Amino acid sequence: MMDEQRIQALSRLGKALKALHKTTERALHTGMTEGVAAMAVSSYQKLQRQAAELLEGDFYVSDVLALEVEPEYDDDRTIRQVQFVASQLTDYLKGVLSEYEPEQFTRPPSPESLGRELRDQIVNLTRLSISRALQGIDIAVEAMGGTYMGQDLAEHDFSEEDLTGVNMSGANLRGARFAKADLTAANFSGANLSGANLDETDLDAANFSGANLENASLRNADLDFANFTGANLRGANLTGANIDNVNLSGAILPDGTAYQQGQDVTRFTLG
Numbered sequence: 112m113m114d115e116q117r118i119q120a121l122s123r124l125g126k127a128l129k130a131l132h133k134t135t136e137r138a139l140h141t142g143m144t145e146g147v148a149a150m151a152v153s154s155y156q157k158l159q160r161q162a163a164e165l166l167e168g169d170f171y172v173s174d175v176l177a178l179e180v181e182p183e184y185d186d187d188r189t190i191r192q193v194q195f196v197a198s199q200l201t202d203y204l205k206g207v208l209s210e211y212e213p214e215q216f217t218r219p220p221s222p223e224s225l226g227r228e229l230r231d232q233i234v235n236l237t238r239l240s241i242s243r244a245l246q247g248i249d250i251a252v253e254a255m256g257g258t259y260m261g262q263d264l265a266e267h268d269f270s271e272e273d274l275t276g277v278n279m280s281g282a283n284l285r286g287a288r289f290a291k292a293d294l295t296a297a298n299f300s301g302a303n304l305s306g307a308n309l310d311e312t313d314l315d316a317a318n319f320s321g322a323n324l325e326n327a328s329l330r331n332a333d334l335d336f337a338n339f340t341g342a343n344l345r346g347a348n349l350t351g352a353n354i355d356n357v358n359l360s361g362a363i364l365p366d367g368t369a370y371q372q373g374q375d376v377t378r379f380t381l382g
Contacts, residue, residue, distance in 0.1 A: 127316040128201040130296030134276035135190045148186040151193040349379040
């Protein structure tokens, strides 16, 4: 019998895999695949290894779904390979979880989610008009959405937005507000998030490598599988945050010290 903690961990893995698939699909659709392939491979391999640990002894997960990238593959072909195995693993985890939570994947959408979907449809239909109306403002509203690379978004309010897989690498997000937003698999590499509010956000598999999060607030944020390699977390508030499987290699911790491999950092989540 699978315990509740393992069920929840597998459920989070499934969500991260879906976000990974969505990110790679967007990269292929927009042609922005440079640098994405390596990140996608690394993300999938981490998720697959975690699934293998949770489903110990499952040959299909540990061996059949292990990703081996051919060295002669270009970025596009590598990304499609990641998409394939990620979809296979996602479907397999659905089957496993359905035995314990049969309603998890068949539950009808809530009125709140239907309202959000309607809002998103309206926004998508009017983005072109909005973009023309906002001439002179630094925020570019794109037809495909999801990319804010290098833009100046200081103090912008993204609270409660669905920004799954968004690319904000290199952006100026000083003082930006993301409270309760869905930022699963978002890319904040090299971004300036100093003083940003990321309270109660979903940041599963998000990439903060090289980002500046000095004095940022991440209270009660879900940081499962988030990548903070080389990030600056000096003065950041991690009270109540879920930091399971977080990568802190080369990061500066909230107390200003450098992270040491294997170091216990749970004290920063205790407040």
